Amino acid sequence: MTSFGFGRELVDHADGAYLYLRDGRRVLDFTGGVGVLNHGHNHPRIMAARRRFAERRRMEVHKTYFSPYVAALAHNLAEVLPGDLNMSFLPNSGAEAVEGAVKLAYKYHGGRRNTILRADISFHGKLLGSGSLTGGAQNHFAFPGIPGVVSFSYGDLDSVRAAVAAHPNDVYAILIEPFSASTMRWCSEEFLRGLRELCTEQNIVLVFDEIYTGWGKTGSLFYFMRYPGLLPDVLTTSKSFGGGKSSISAYVAREPVFRRAYDSPIDALLHSTSTTYYGFGEECATAIEAINIAVDDDYPAQARRIERLLAPGLRRIAKQHPEAVADVTGSGALWGVFVDGGPRVLDLAAKLAPAGLARDPLLRTKLITAAVISALYRDHDIYTYYTLNGRSPLVVGPPLVASDTDVEYFLDSLETVLDQGLTRLLTRFVAQKVGSLW
Ligand SMILES: Cc1ncc(COP(=O)(O)O)c(C=O)c1O
Structure with missing residues (x-):
């Protein structure tokens, strides 16, 4: 964290798209909380919902009482999702939702199938199960995991077909991110529909x-919903589902899939994910309000508004700086800038890095991207990040409450930063950071 200026600074408070530091600076937060902050920091309606819940001393912990909050949240999820995606479980983190979904799929087949497919570039979390389903490069240490995990090439239907054919009648689930936020790649409509057909x-x-x-990030409520009639058997969600305030996730199953897996008295409690905190009242009330806001304020349309400015702006900057920007890709309010190039001396620097770092083929890219992030922060008070997956893009992922002025300010700032030239940016960054990096 201390490789960047922001690792050492203290935030006093946060509001909407902005962080307010103890030293008086105001920082534009274009990380979007890495997916958590579609609503921005401390959205007034989310704060009010939580205050209401607390002031009325509502039931937080229910266990065997009927919880109107769990019921209402599950009902609302079923209302906003298409088809018969009607049955929700509400754990606390993304990884738990993934593992719940995988267990449900396994149970659906009564334990008779033992292979699960995941994409080569996937990110599904860091617990033992979800970690073993993560195929991306950042997963470089082999913790024990669930058995029977087989990789396919992201977006390549022939590769999926081959993996299925190699394990006849044994694949219980296929897990995929329709839009991969850690690599900024996405599946084509043809691929997703083909996958649906194959699974059926x-x-x-x-x-x-x-x-x-x-919740709107890429310009549709969920990425897959841009394709009418397309339906997974289970959908996982988290991050902005909690409105930036509550740690809650969900996996939502199609009704027949849920019923076959768990709908009997003996199986009903086989999986209840985190019995300790499951369905806490205020967390559910917060998620209910988060969905209300995403619908009332049309978050998919907000993301498309941001895209209308961001996409042409980023493409123009990439064109003006071919020596620095190899590519820009994205959708809605989630874009990747692939910073590349820079002085050849970097190859030498990469070679001289300690063994662990020197083995990283993307060290050079990461250094240059970090230099851009650092300059955006120091000179323009803009907070961004890069991913550790795929080609490590700099992520431009503003909260959906960011204004047009915020987006224009970001574009102007990025242009000014790149105008300095990568050599200058790097020299400055390395001079500042070489000690703490290596
Ligand atoms: C696509 C995807 N799946 C799963 C996860 C894991 O979620 P969590 O970090 O809440 O366990 C993430 C988190 O970034 C994610 O982006």
């Missing part, structure tokens, strides 16, 4: 992981 034909449970991309 082979009775494989299709799980869409939209933990990052839900």
